[in-house]
Amino acid sequence: MRILFVAAEASPLAKAGGMGVVTGSLSKVLRAMGHDVRIFLPYYGSLPKTLKVSSCPVWDGSAMFEKFSVYETVLPETDVPLYLFQHSCFDGPHIYGLENDDWRFTFFANGAAEFCWNHWKPQIIHCHDWHTGMIPVWMHQSPDIATVFTIHNLAYQGPSRARLEQITWCPWYMEGHNTMAAALRYADRVTTVSPTYAEQIKTPAYGENLEELLASIGDKVLGIINGIDPTSYDPSVDASLPQTYSSAELDHRKINKASLQKELGLQERPQAWLVSMVTRLVEQKGIDLVLQVLDRFLAYTDSQFVLLGTGDRYYETQLWQLAARYSGRMSVQLLYDDALSRRIYAGSDVALMPSRFEPCGISQLIAMRYGCVPIVRRTGGLVDTVAHYNPRHQTGTGYCFDRYEPLDLYTCLVRAWEGYHYEDSWQALQTRAMETDVSWEQSSLAYNRLYNSVSNLPLESIPQKNQATTSAKATLE
Known part of the structure; x- marks a missing residue:
């Protein structure tokens, strides 16, 4: 045809x-x-x-x-x-x-x-x-x-x-x-x-x-x-990564994490929970929610945060100012760089997508492919692609929240941060995400x-x- x-x-x-x-x-x-x-x-x-x-x-x-x-x-x-x-x-x-x-x-x-x-x-x-x-x-x-x-x-x-x-x-x-x-x-x-x-x-x-x-x-x-194209987004052969890996080699991700922290000027702490966003800086993507909770979350935990993207000048300015207060723990890269985005997915622990609405979304699919656990709001295509993690039954591929409210996002972040400290369960979650068919x-x-x-x-x-x-x-x- x-x-x-x-x-x-x-x-x-x-x-x-x-x-x-x-x-x-x-x-x-x-x-x-x-x-x-x-x-x-x-x-x-x-x-x-x-x-x-x-x-x-x-x-x-x-x-x-x-x-x-x-x-x-x-x-x-x-x-x-x-x-x-x-x-x-x-x-x-x-x-x-x-x-x-x-x-x-x-x-x-x-x-x-x-x-x-x-x-x-x-x-x-x-x-x-x-x-x-x-x-x-x-x-x-x-x-x-x-x-x-x-x-x-x-x-x-x-x-x-x-x-x-x-x-x-x-x-x-x-x-x-x-x-x-x-x-x-x-x-x-x-x-x-x-x-x-x-x-x-x-x-x-x-x-x-x-x-x-x-x-x-x-x-x-x-x-x-x-x-997504699984041959293009394949961490086992991706030439843009410092260290390639598969779902059976999750320990190799630690090399990517250390390399990313060094590249972006973050404190080189292997145990720090690294949260990432690769996104357009527009209201649809939930940036306003992030700005309302991120300051308190970084103050409460030892987490790190990295953002890659461009968009609304107001959001860019707010994020720059917040990054200045958390030097060594927060990096804001206001540009488009495909190779860097892949290194971010391969080196960070979670990918944040608190969208107000989301027709489908590509970032969560790439993140799962790279063993980066998605944190998403249950809307649009995020509902269809990310299954909520159930620690009791060890099912699911990410963390989800429902209401478009700062408290709901903050609670979901804390739950994921706590889950990260149970290494065996966290690696099992990463493995399920990586082995999900996103082709x-x-x-x-x-x-x-x-x-x-x-x-x-x-x-x-x-x-x-x-x-x-x-x-x-x-x-x-």
């Missing part, structure tokens, strides 16, 4: 959140199953110079009174064809955060639609988040091209209907007050990145003012849990059934594994 992923991110080239991990890893898995999966991505100025891209575009087009070019390459370390949408508006170093993001990504979506109509025609366009939300609207009258729209974060809904009418083509039949709402109405199927989040967004607490629309189209909304294996089968359903094929049919490679080579030649 010919499937085009259209997205603003694709790991490892452009990644700001979970979307990049999904498009980069899921496309590879689906292609291995036999689907002819390709990716359509903006040609960001930040893409590595080592990426081999043909000097000649494979196609030139125009949209919204602007000309653009499409170049072709392959997603690094895969056989997934990658189309790069080139225009000067994407020449800068940033993926998001520009004043004209609404225009840039609507233009990008329009260019992707033109590409599908005029150059390479997929059977399914898999759209990711509001950046591609107009594609299902435009494809509504193209019955030979189906659309699947994935919600990675409902809080970001794109430009309003009034703004869309100023900058692009809005068909006469279009309904919806913004890009996200229009995508939900016109996509053939809508997916979220976890089953729990698929149900939560139909309620006022999580629906971001779209709960009534989502409830009305509930028969076409499906939650499929995210996964795409089951989820890829769910996506296969979804694609078959929108193409009116038998739900369980799986294409021949050489079909995608053969068709791709024929098209590229």
Whole structure:
């Protein structure tokens, strides 16, 4: 089946959140199953110079009174064809955060639609988040091209209907007050990145003012849990770690912990409980809860805390000030660094995710893979991926709390800190976390059934594994 992923991110080239991990890893898995999966991505100025891209575009087009070019390459370390949408508006170093993001990504979506109509025609366009939300609207009258729209974060809904009418083509039949709402109405199927989040967004607490629309189209909304690439995130062979290890070699993690403490200027104490957060510094991620309890928790215990990420300037400032008060026990790294994030997962004892809401989350999956016990709030995909630890029956893979309240987070932290001091039970917990299946294996089968359903094929049919490679080579030649 010919499937085009259209997205603003694709790991490892452009990644700001979970979307990049999904498009980069899921496309590879689906292609291995036999689907002819390709990716359509903006040609960001930040893409590595080592990426081999043909000097000649494979196609030139125009949209919204602007000309653009499409170049072709392959997603690094895969056989997934990658189309790069080139225009000067994407020449800068940033993926998001520009004043004209609404225009840039609507233009990008329009260019992707033109590409599908005029150059390479997929059977399914898999759209990711509001950046591609107009594609299902435009494809509504193209019955030979189906659309699947994935919600990675409902809080970001794109430009309003009034703004869309100023900058692009809005068909006469279009309904919806913004890009996200229009995508939900016109996509053939809508997916979220976890089953729990698929149900939560139909309620006022999580629906971001779209709960009534989502409830009305509930028969076409499906939650499929995210996964990660277990070959990429593998502590037994990860070259970015000072010491590799497996679930049978947990003692080797102590070397990573000592190395991380030295690298980040923390006191080199092997018994100190090291708490980590690798996250965007936004309100969704529960940073306000952390700021309310962390000072007291560090004063009460001998723990250490490390944070890696960027985001809201207010949160950055507050964390910097707190780190200054706990010199040697707290490190705040305001940057994006994939290699450092892996060393943090491999060297810290727990990964903190007290999210206000969480469509799925990738950090807890990576943390478990590296034997870093997750501490999460029971919401969204965190419910579906982290089982609460029961010390009596020795079950579970992490610590969970329910209410979005400082006291609940503080209590959960104390319980985990106390559990850390029972070494045998703690190592058993780490082992269960590391051996949890966080791959795409089951989820890829769910996506296969979804694609078959929108193409009116038998739900369980799986294409021949050489079909995608053969068709791709024929098209590229």
